[in-house]
Amino acid sequence: MTQVVLIGPPGAGKSAAGALLAQTLGTTFRDTDEEVARAAGKAVPDIFLEDGEDVFRDLERSAVIRALEEHDGVVAVGSGAILDDAIRVSLKERTVVYLAADFTTVAKRAGLDRPRVVLPGNPRGRLRAMLAERAPVYESVATITVQADDAADAEDLAAQIAARLGQGTAR
Numbered sequence: 001m002t003q004v005v006l007i008g009p010p011g012a013g014k015s016a017a018g019a020l021l022a023q024t025l026g027t028t029f030r031d032t033d034e035e036v037a038r039a040a041g042k043a044v045p046d047i048f049l050e051d052g053e054d055v056f057r058d059l060e061r062s063a064v065i066r067a068l069e070e071h072d073g074v075v076a077v078g079s080g081a082i083l084d085d086a087i088r089v090s091l092k093e094r095t096v097v098y099l100a101a102d103f104t105t106v107a108k109r110a111g112l113d114r115p116r117v118v119l120p121g122n123p124r125g126r127l128r129a130m131l132a133e134r135a136p137v138y139e140s141v142a143t144i145t146v147q148a149d150d151a152a153d154a155e156d157l158a159a160q161i162a163a164r165l166g167q168g169t170a171r
Contacts, residue, residue: 002072002095003068003071003072003073003074003075003094003095004021004025004073004074004075004095004097004161004165005068005074005075005077005091005094005095005096005097006018006021006074006075006076006077006097006099006161007077007079007081007082007091007096007097007098007099007138007141007142008079008098008099008100008101008138008148009079009099009101009130009131009134009138010079011101011105012079012099012100012101012105012148013099013101013148013151013154013157014031014076014077014079014099015031015033015034015076016154016157017099017148017151017154017157017158017161018031018074018075018076018158019031019074020154020155020157020158021074021158021161021162022073022074024158024159024162025073025074025162025165027072027073027074028071028073028074029073029074029075029076030067030071030073030074030075030076031075031076032060032063032064032067032075032076032077032078032081033060033076033078035063035066035067036056036059036060036063036078039059039062039063040055040059044056044078047059057080057084060078060080060081060084061081061084061086061087064077064078064081064084064087064090065086065087065090068087068090068091068094069090079134080134082134082137082138082141083134083137088137088140088141091141092141094143095143095144095165096141096142096143096144097142097143097144097145097146097161097164097165098138098139098141098142098144098145098146099146099148099157099161100135100138100145100146100147100148100149101147101148101149102131102149103127103128103131104149105148105149144161144164144165146160146161146164
């Protein structure tokens, strides 16, 4: 089994589809966000709030590099991990599947598609900017791109990824 690394924005389906993909491929699954939370002893959002993004990114870098070096299965990488130079270098020569998802899909899965009290900081605007910033980086490291918006559910997305993996590494 060749290692498969899933990248993409939050809500694209990396964790849900990744676990199912691992089952389909007869291998194991590793989610680096879960490893970061376990190492910190708290949930990822709590690390951001209580310790700051720099602490989170340091924990994330360690978890991702370790997973890429140790795990020969399916690895789901946190959405911002690809912004780290060391991680991008580690992704070379690996099968990297970019789960592309547009703003509408990501906003819906993040619960930002419903009318609500105005939240400070414009989370929808931040999400839109984040997607615009990261999409070219995801594309630059991906060997395969799967449009997550087209999937009916996690099972469908995992099946689409498995089918693409069977076709080699063409985009």
